[in-house]
Amino acid sequence: MTHPSDTGPAPVLALKGISKSFGAVRALRDVSLELFPGEVHALAGENGAGKSTLIKTLAGVHRPDAGQVLLDGAPVVFHGPGDARDAGIAVIYQEPTLFPDLSIAENIFMGRQPRRALRRIDHRATREATTALMKRLGVELDPDRPARGLSIADQQIVEIAKALSFDARVLIMDEPTAALTHSEVARLFGVVRALRDQGAAVLFISHRLEEIFDICRRVTTLRDGAWIASEPLDGMTEDDLIRRMVGRDLAELYPKQDVTPGEVALSVRRLTREGVFTDVSFDVRRGEIVGLAGLVGAGRTEVARAVFGIDRRDAGEVEVDGRRLTNGAPSTAMAAGLALVPEDRRAQGLVMDMSIERNIGLTGLGATVRAGLMDRGAERSRSLDWAVKLRVKYARIADTVNTLSGGNQQKVVLAKWLATRPKVLIVDEPTRGIDVGTKAEVHRLLSQLAADGVAVLMISSDLPEVLGMADRVLVMHEGRLTAEIPRTDATEETVMAAATGRAA
Amino acid sequence: MPDSLTRAVRWDTVVGALFVVVLLLSFTTVDGFGNALNLSFLIGNTLPIALIALPMTLLVVSGEIDLSVASTAGLSGAVMGALWNQGMAIETIIPLCLLLGVVCGLVNGLLVTRLGLPSLAVTIGTLAAYRGIAQIVLGSDAVTDFPSAYLDFAAGRIGDTFVPYAFLPFLVLLAIAVVALHATPFGRSLFAIGAGEEAARFAGVRVRRQKLILFTVTGLMSALTGVFWALHYASARYDNATGLELSVVAAVLLGGIDFDGGRGTLGGAIAGVFLLGALQNVMSLRDVSAQSQIVVTGALLVLSVLGPRVARQIAVARAGRRAATAPDPKTPAPTS
Ligand SMILES: Nc1ncnc2c1ncn2[C@@H]1O[C@H](COP(=O)(O)OP(=O)(O)OP(=O)(O)O)[C@@H](O)[C@H]1O
Ligand SMILES: [Mg+2]
Numbered sequence: 001m002t003h004p005s006d007t008g009p010a011p012v013l014a015l016k017g018i019s020k021s022f023g024a025v026r027a028l029r030d031v032s033l034e035l036f037p038g039e040v041h042a043l044a045g046e047n048g049a050g051k052s053t054l055i056k057t058l059a060g061v062h063r064p065d066a067g068q069v070l071l072d073g074a075p076v077v078f079h080g081p082g083d084a085r086d087a088g089i090a091v092i093y094q095e096p097t098l099f100p101d102l103s104i105a106e107n108i109f110m111g112r113q114p115r116r117a118l119r120r121i122d123h124r125a126t127r128e129a130t131t132a133l134m135k136r137l138g139v140e141l142d143p144d145r146p147a148r149g150l151s152i153a154d155q156q157i158v159e160i161a162k163a164l165s166f167d168a169r170v171l172i173m174d175e176p177t178a179a180l181t182h183s184e185v186a187r188l189f190g191v192v193r194a195l196r197d198q199g200a201a202v203l204f205i206s207h208r209l210e211e212i213f214d215i216c217r218r219v220t221t222l223r224d225g226a227w228i229a230s231e232p233l234d235g236m237t238e239d240d241l242i243r244r245m246v247g248r249d250l251a252e253l254y255p256k257q258d259v260t261p262g263e264v265a266l267s268v269r270r271l272t273r274e275g276v277f278t279d280v281s282f283d284v285r286r287g288e289i290v291g292l293a294g295l296v297g298a299g300r301t302e303v304a305r306a307v308f309g310i311d312r313r314d315a316g317e318v319e320v321d322g323r324r325l326t327n328g329a330p331s332t333a334m335a336a337g338l339a340l341v342p343e344d345r346r347a348q349g350l351v352m353d354m355s356i357e358r359n360i361g362l363t364g365l366g367a368t369v370r371a372g373l374m375d376r377g378a379e380r381s382r383s384l385d386w387a388v389k390l391r392v393k394y395a396r397i398a399d400t401v402n403t404l405s406g407g408n409q410q411k412v413v414l415a416k417w418l419a420t421r422p423k424v425l426i427v428d429e430p431t432r433g434i435d436v437g438t439k440a441e442v443h444r445l446l447s448q449l450a451a452d453g454v455a456v457l458m459i460s461s462d463l464p465e466v467l468g469m470a471d472r473v474l475v476m477h478e479g480r481l482t483a484e485i486p487r488t489d490a491t492e493e494t495v496m497a498a499a500t501g502r503a504a
Numbered sequence: 505m506p507d508s509l510t511r512a513v514r515w516d517t518v519v520g521a522l523f524v525v526v527l528l529l530s531f532t533t534v535d536g537f538g539n540a541l542n543l544s545f546l547i548g549n550t551l552p553i554a555l556i557a558l559p560m561t562l563l564v565v566s567g568e569i570d571l572s573v574a575s576t577a578g579l580s581g582a583v584m585g586a587l588w589n590q591g592m593a594i595e596t597i598i599p600l601c602l603l604l605g606v607v608c609g610l611v612n613g614l615l616v617t618r619l620g621l622p623s624l625a626v627t628i629g630t631l632a633a634y635r636g637i638a639q640i641v642l643g644s645d646a647v648t649d650f651p652s653a654y655l656d657f658a659a660g661r662i663g664d665t666f667v668p669y670a671f672l673p674f675l676v677l678l679a680i681a682v683v684a685l686h687a688t689p690f691g692r693s694l695f696a697i698g699a700g701e702e703a704a705r706f707a708g709v710r711v712r713r714q715k716l717i718l719f720t721v722t723g724l725m726s727a728l729t730g731v732f733w734a735l736h737y738a739s740a741r742y743d744n745a746t747g748l749e750l751s752v753v754a755a756v757l758l759g760g761i762d763f764d765g766g767r768g769t770l771g772g773a774i775a776g777v778f779l780l781g782a783l784q785n786v787m788s789l790r791d792v793s794a795q796s797q798i799v800v801t802g803a804l805l806v807l808s809v810l811g812p813r814v815a816r817q818i819a820v821a822r823a824g825r826r827a828a829t830a831p832d833p834k835t836p837a838p839t840s
Contacts, residue, residue: 330708331710334708347702351703362693362709365689369688369689372688416707
């Protein structure tokens with residue numbers, strides 16, 4: 001094994017002059033990249049820059065239109081993800097691809113379960129290996145639990161475990177941390193560092209720049225499918241990196257406006273869902289941005305779902321502008337002025353096979369109607385309007401959303417909900433997978449909405465985002481609200497202490 | 505044009521073209537096909553399939569299916585016959601039969617939406633149950649002596665044209681269905697449910713209510729078809745319309761309605777219905793046995809599930825080739 005300090009001139013994996021187009025979209029143009037053993041290499045770029053496409057090309061999911069993939073200096077052609085795996089390349093894709101009806105353990109060891117005599121699957125060994133992996137990652141997930149119903153963060157953990165479960169020489173991770181909180185990320189990085197020290201090459205994608213600076217040594221930047229630079233991170237600042245990605249300087253990332261809160265717009269009283277969360281009470285006032293923090297699994301998403309009416313509540317009340325919401329009825333919640341941007345954009349936020357236009361239009365079915373019939377002109381202009389406002393990068397508004405990059409899909413979800421002009425906006429991981437430039441835009445948008453009198457409840461695993469944007473931070477721990485911290489007192493320490501149950 | 509639409513339109517076109525080809529071939533090569541009387545028979549015999557295909561299309565678009573439609577039609581006919589035998593007025597009987605259809609549909613809908621059972625399983629069960637009740641109600645009787653005004657309406661045609669009287673109300677129902685599916689928020693929500701039920705729910709679509717409405721309307725239309733069937737063939741028997749569900753599903757899928765939901769047009773479905781109707785008519789004229797006709801229907805069913813998929817694969821392959829030769833990112837991709 002090569003020692004990390006003497007990487008030498010031989011890259012384990014290299015891309016040379018890769019180009020790839022989808023129809024008229026040139027996702028990659030003549031991109032080259034070298035991965036050395038014992039290094040963690042960052043791949044940076046805005047949404048739609050081509051990062052995921054690069055990875056899929058590397059792993060054999062896409063065939064490049066031009067260019068070569070070199071493994072140990074020799075050209076290889078992978079015909080599918082299986083080939084890449086056999087060559088010792090583990091890939092975590094941006095969107096989890098678990099089989100919902102299989103257990104976590106079965107998902108992790110899909111197709112290569114430990115065997116007993118007569119080629120029978122050794123379920124016990126599979127389960128134990130899974131438990132060991134989970135321990136390495138520092139999470140508690142029952143190996144026998146089916147993948148269906150796992151939160152995005154948990155799905156991401158399972159994908160990570162899957163990639164770690166075989167001894168890869170090359171580990172490729174496309175936004176593995178997007179849904180994770182600080183402590184899970186720290187664990188993951190511990191594991192990655194250990195792999196790196198054993199000589200593995202790691203390619204890492206994240207829109208959280210501090211993570212890139214934390215764990216990576218070099219960075220390759222893409223812009224609009226073109227290679228911009230490959231360089232050491234040493235001596236670079238976040239602003240330098242942003243300039244590479246965006247091509248210009250960036251305005252403030254957390255443009256929080258000071259607003260004097262108005263009346264209570266969202267009032268949650270003693271909300272309980274048995275076995276999930278208990279006795280949760282809080283208010284959000286007009287003009288306020290309230291952050292909801294906590295570790296993965298603390299119950300934040302579940303509270304949001306129950307407030308909006310996706311899940312029924314077992315006890316408690318929800319009021320929007322003084323109007324009590326019917327239990328388990330999102331349509332009445334919407335009518336009262338509530339909007340929820342859900343965490344899982346692929347399953348909950350978007351109908352992937354429908355066009356951008358129709359997806360945004362879905363929340364406006366009551367609004368873009370004339371004499372009981374769809375007013376297609378109104379529907380289109382409403383959708384276009386919001387797609388443009390949020391700067392969604394698309395070829396045609398009638399394209400299906402599954403052709404968009406992850407971040408642009410997220411923008412469509414935001415567009416679809418902002419188009420309802422809500423009084424109360426709940427956003428669950430609003431910037432998951434969104435690039436810094438757009439993140440700043442989303443923050444500006446949330447801040448502007450608040451200034452216009454919208455009450456915003458923001459669930460986020462990105463602690464700097466919570467600290468930067470929230471007027472108050474509510475913290476959940478194991479299904480209970482454990483702290484309410486005003487902006488002036490909210491720091492990484494105070495929030496983490498409450499989130500881990502140390503301060504409660 | 506959205507991908508999904510292009511695909512559907514293309515398959516629609518294929519089915520439409522196929523329909524025209526079959527018509528032309530039949531006109532020129534099949535004796536007795538082209539005269540107005542036979543054409544009116546063709547339309548009249550296809551109407552039961554067409555009537556049920558309307559709500560079935562909406563159901564399949566929303567990702568569900570109802571296989572009990574033919575049994576509901578049979579039950580409605582049997583009840584009609586039994587009540588007629590009891591001396592009840594036809595004006596009272598028909599609304600009662602339609603009401604019965606609503607109940608049959610509601611039962612299906614409630615089992616699917618409240619208990620969360622798959623509609624395929626639920627309606628296979630009620631397929632057997634409703635037919636069983638029909639047999640209990642009417643036994644092996646055949647009731648034929650309905651009022652002649654009703655019989656004439658259901659079997660007759662306008663003058664010497666090829667247009668059956670019953671075709672006119674069908675056109676009204678067709679127009680309603682087209683508008684409901686393609687021009688109302690309700691229809692929009694059905695496509696969303698079929699393509700991504702969870703996302704539709706998160707967007708405030710009342711998924712269970714919409715499905716319940718669909719199953720209920722399907723029951724109503726099936727009962728209406730049962731009434732029409734008994735009058736059209738002047739015979740109410742418990743086994744009326746047996747196996748009709750196969751023809752309906754085959755026709756709807758043939759018309760490009762994706763079995764997985766979320767894709768398709770009513771125009772395509774109706775083209776599929778009349779293509780199937782024309783084929784059945786030609787086979788009857790050529791003295792093809794009923795059993796062989798079922799084989800053909802089954803083969804069409806397989807073709808109709810395969811066809812759109814193959815068409816899509818070709819489209820993807822073409823898009824790939826286009827991508828490889830795309831000269832300049834500024835050129836918009838040709839819509840094909
Ligand atoms: N299957 C596809 N069909 C058509 N266009 C595609 C497809 N996959 C990707 N694209 C386009 O290619 C470009 C690059 O997308 P890619 O997913 O690689 O971006 P990314 O850098 O990973 O962005 P993000 O940070 O949002 O994940 C985008 O413009 C996207 O719309
Ligand atoms: Mg990506």
